[in-house]
Each structure stands twice: as C-alpha cells, then as structure tokens.
Amino acid sequence: MKRYLTPQQVATFQETGILVLSGFYAAEDIESIQRGVHEVIGQVMLRHGVPDTRAGFSPATFDQGYRELIATNRAWGGEVYDAVKQIPAFFRLVAHPSHEALMRELRPGSIPAVAAGGYGIRIDNPFEDKFRAMWHQEYPAQLRSVDGLVLWSPLAPVTVDMGPVVMCPGSHKVGPLPVFNADPEGAGRTGAYALKIKDEERWLSQYEQVAPISSPGDLIVMDFLVLHASGHNRSDRSRWSMQFRYFNFNDPVGRSHGWKGSFASGVDFRQVHPELFVGA
Numbered sequence: 512m513k514r515y516l517t518p519q520q521v522a523t524f525q526e527t528g529i530l531v532l533s534g535f536y537a538a539e540d541i542e543s544i545q546r547g548v549h550e551v552i553g554q555v556m557l558r559h560g561v562p563d564t565r566a567g568f569s570p571a572t573f574d575q576g577y578r579e580l581i582a583t584n585r586a587w588g589g590e591v592y593d594a595v596k597q598i599p600a601f602f603r604l605v606a607h608p609s610h611e612a613l614m615r616e617l618r619p620g621s622i623p624a625v626a627a628g629g630y631g632i633r634i635d636n637p638f639e640d641k642f643r644a645m646w647h648q649e650y651p652a653q654l655r656s657v658d659g660l661v662l663w664s665p666l667a668p669v670t671v672d673m674g675p676v677v678m679c680p681g682s683h684k685v686g687p688l689p690v691f692n693a694d695p696e697g698a699g700r701t702g703a704y705a706l707k708i709k710d711e712e713r714w715l716s717q718y719e720q721v722a723p724i725s726s727p728g729d730l731i732v733m734d735f736l737v738l739h740a741s742g743h744n745r746s747d748r749s750r751w752s753m754q755f756r757y758f759n760f761n762d763p764v765g766r767s768h769g770w771k772g773s774f775a776s777g778v779d780f781r782q783v784h785p786e787l788f789v790g791a
C-alpha cells in the first residue's frame with residue numbers, strides 16, 4: 512500500500528499534533544474545486560442580476576467577483592458560502608482515499624470515518640473578525656471521537672497578512688479542556704462558535720504558537736485536541752480554505768456515546784460531556 516508519511520513525520524505528529532504536508536494534493540484536484548467556486552460565483556451574480564464581466568476561469572483568480580458581490584450585499588457572500596460546499600469536486604476530496612490512508616498511518620489500528628457536517632469551505636474576509644474561530648480544540652465542536660484529525664487546505668495562497676491559522680504545538684497532550692459560552696465581540700456567536708476555553712490565557716502561556724503559511728495543494732493536519740485559532744485577515748483578499756474532519760470509530764469515548772456529532776448535527780455537546788462545560 513502507498514505510504515504518504517515518513518516515520519519521522521509520524522513521530523513529529525505524535526509530538527506536536529501538527530503536520531504540514533506541502534504539495535499533498537494533485538493540482539487538478541484543487542483546480543476543479545476552484546473552477547466550481549468560479550461557476551458558483553457566476554450563478555450568484557446571475558441570481559441577483561449582477562452583470563458577469565469576469566475574465567474566464569484561471570486558478571489564480573478563481574474567486575474573481577466575490578469581493579464585489581459582498582461589497583454590494585454581504586448576504587450574497589453567505590449564499591456563495593453555503594453553495595460551494597455542494598461542489599462535486601469538493602465532495603470527491605472530502606472522501607479522498609489519501610485521507611483514510613493518512614489516518615491509518617498516523618493512528619495505527621484506527622477505523623477512519625468522515626465526520627458528517629464536519630467539512631466545509633471557509634471564506635475569511637478581510638477585517639471580518641466576528642467570524643473568526645476563537646482559541647479552541649476540535650473535539651467539543653465536532654464530537655464523534657476524541658481521536659480525530661482536522662485536515663486544512665487552502666484554495667488560495669495564504670500569506671502572513673491573511674492571518675493563517677495559529678496552532679500550539681504539543682497542546683493536544685493536555686486532553687480535552689473545559690469550555691464556557693462567550694461572545695467577546697458581541698457578534699451573536701452561538702453553538703461551537705461561542706465556546707471559549709476556560710483559563711485560556713493560562714493554557715496559551717504554556718505553548719509556543721505557529722502559524723504556517725500555505726499554498727493550494729498543501730495540507731495541514733491537526734489532532735482534534737490541538738489548541739488553535741483563526742488568524743486576523745488584514746489583507747485585501749479573502750482567505751479561502753477547505754476543512755475535512757476525520758474521526759476514529761475505534762475510539763472508546765466515541766464508541767461509548769455512539770459517535771454523536773456536535774452542534775452541526777443538532778446536538779449540544781454539553782448533553783454528551785457535561786463535565787467539560789463550566790459556568791463563566
């Protein structure tokens with residue numbers, strides 16, 4: 512069977528909970544998703560009577576027109592956001608055979624599973640901080656199993672000023688941390704977006720932070736328990752990125768609660784893990 516990782520990479524992942532794999536995906540796999548996004552933007556323009564004066568598709572400018580759409584009406588950006596998750600080429604990547612293989616290499620003995628509702632395409636627009644993910648671990652937000660992987664891959668090059676995801680290497684070793692509900696910006700955060708780590712500052716002070724830049728085709732893998740947060744997009748371009756989440760059927764905690772999903776599947780994680788929720 513094809514191996515994707517060296518023993519050194521597997522060891523790095525065990526130690527840090529983070530792995531950056533450059534050029535992981537085939538260019539055509541990414542390009543067909545970018546093409547799909549280009550087409551969806553065209554359809555949203557058409558829907559709202561916006562003349563489509565864009566040049567033809569090219570990977571470097573696949574999101575052309577999106578910025579103008581949201582400048583006219585922010586809600587049209589929400590339509591693009593919901594629609595792009597339904598691009599067939601995106602779905603093909605969600606269940607790409609390499610993901611299962613990666614999980615089996617990183618977690619020998621695991622039985623890989625796709626977390627339903629745990630995949631999507633983020634569009635982080637410049638200066639739109641209310642949609643940023645606060646510091647979090649993936650497990651309370653997704654449930655399914657404590658042993659899980661976030662697969663994160665950009666659709667457009669992520670520069671430092673676009674606010675790459677910030678991660679704390681080694682933080683997965685602390686296990687699931689208690690959370691409480693918070694809405695620091697008064698942005699109306701709900702569900703997983705409103706969970707804040709208790710004593711966040713204290714935990715963060717114990718780790719270094721890394722925020723690797725990345726390009727289309729690259730893959731960042733994160734353990735479900737790694738502390739991470741969205742960066743701040745201070746550039747003039749939206750940060751487009753894909754997230755896939757894999758869990759492990761062969762995980763005692765997941766098995767015990769029947770691999771329940773969290774907010775995205777209508778479950779309040781507090782019902783499953785009351786011990787991980789604390790009052791503010």
Ligand SMILES: O=C(O)CCC(=O)C(=O)O
Nearest residue numbers: 644661663676741742754
């Ligand atoms: O892309 C981001 O800003 C946050 C990503 C994240 O939290 C995740 O992929 O689980």
Ligand SMILES: [Fe+2]
Nearest residue numbers: 644648649739
């Ligand atoms: Fe996350």
